[in-house]
Amino acid sequence: MISSNNLRISLDRKESGADIDFISHAHTDHIAAAKSSKSVLASMQTIRLIEQAHNITLAQGRNEQEGFRLIEAGHMLGSRQLCIENEHLGKRVVYTGDFQMVRSKTSRPIEILDADTVIMDSTYEDPSIRFNDKNEVETAMQDWARGRLEDGIVIFGAYALGKAQELISILNDAGIRPVVSKKIGRVSGVYTNNGIKLEYLSAEEHDGDYEDALRGNFVGITETRDLQTIKAGLGMAHGKRVFTAVATGFAKVFRFNTDAQFPLSDHADFSQSIEYIEATGAREVVTYGANAEAFARNLSQKGYNSTPFRSSAFAAKAENNKYLEN
Ligand SMILES: [Zn+2]
Structure with a gap:
């Protein structure tokens, strides 16, 4: 969970106390919050897919929220990254969700913004795995x-x-x-x-x-x-x-x-993740998901300032640094 603009937002997870649940895309391992959520933030296509493919009726689904921007992730129909703008501090944080750097025949290309901090998916954390053309x-x-x-x-x-x-x-x-x-x-x-x-x-x-x-x-x-x-x-x-x-x-x-x-993948491999980080100019990479620890270690070895995401630690850090908080 992260907080910004006085809202607590869960990222593709079910977390108690969230005001908004951001769902980056409709894959099963990202929609845990959907059933019980008071308020889902997702693209319209993701909302349709959750309803029609997973048979879940959302209490409230919305595709916009002030202070947040949803941008293309290139992973599948409706997949989005969450861009958190803190105009007051001039900071921008982007959460990638699952993302893909190369074009797919069935989803729009990824959009990459300049960012101060990237919270990045860790599906392919191993530098030795490289996808074929x-x-x-x-x-x-x-x-x-x-x-x-x-x-x-x-x-x-x-x-x-x-x-x-x-x-x-x-x-x-x-x-x-x-x-x-x-x-x-x-x-x-x-x-x-x-x-x-x-x-x-x-x-x-x-x-x-x-x-x-x-x-x-x-x-x-x-x-x-x-x-x-x-x-x-x-x-x-x-x-x-x-x-x-x-x-x-x-x-x-x-x-x-x-x-x-x-090996038909809809994810970025390790080297493509680095390509993404470079394109954003981020000074900090917070790794997210199942392989977060190993991914942060591997990125640190390459000289990046990287730590695994910890919900409470991230919130505390935001509090101390006034980094994400208004
Ligand atoms: Zn996915």
């Missing part, structure tokens, strides 16, 4: 899908929110209209309603085109993690070979039990 990853996926499609059914596993839509767009560019699960279909509907062009056949619609697609070889996208069971089930039901793959940045870190794995 995104165009190369996309081309490899298209080539693999086209090739396997000649011999059978192709199933991709991907997060239902964000990654699945990026995957649909990549496949569309290869002339493939994938079949998607009900949940992915619902989320994709929010994307198309927001002007993102996606061609897919959803299990929810279950119309003639969908049935026709299932009779031939097809590419499917599912959020189900157990792709081995899906492979066995589809193989039996259709009497065809089934090829599986995952599309996730964690393909750089883990070995998945699939025929192929593609």
Whole structure:
């Protein structure tokens, strides 16, 4: 939690005593505050996705608040960073949430502002992990899908929110209209309603085109993690070979039990995080999230003034330095 302009704001977490809960984007690990929040601050797209993909009705959702600015994070539809302006002190603090430095086919590019302090997501804290060029990853996926499609059914596993839509767009560019699960279909509907062009056949619609697609070889996208069971089930039901793959940045870190794995990430890696810090000119980096301690250590080793975020410590510091407080 941080405080500014006499308000206490939680950052992608459920914290008691918050006046406002900022939700940077609609991924499950960022929306813990949504159910019980008195007041959610998020983009309109994130509010729609929370309502339609997670079936949560928000007591109050707003996309503006005086003294705060929501700017693009490049991570997925609706993802935003929170920029906290303290005009009185002339200080600017930016909380990134999950962010991506390279362009994605299905989200707007990141916006980077000058900042005094950056509170930064720590998903990829390890300097040795470097993502491949995104165009190369996309081309490899298209080539693999086209090739396997000649011999059978192709199933991709991907997060239902964000990654699945990026995957649909990549496949569309290869002339493939994938079949998607009900949940992915619902989320994709929010994307198309927001002007993102996606061609897919959803299990929810279950119309003639969908049935026709299932009779031939097809590419499917599912959020189900157990792709081995899906492979066995589809193989039996259709009497065809089934090829599986995952599309996730964690393909750089883990070995998945699939025929192929593609490191399609919607995050910044360590070197891209440094690129971001340099672009803001921030003198202080406060690391946030699961790997905050290690990320702060790794940044300090590179000469950055970096500490992990501690809710109470940050509030106390704000009090002492009059840094974030009005
Ligand atoms: Zn995310």
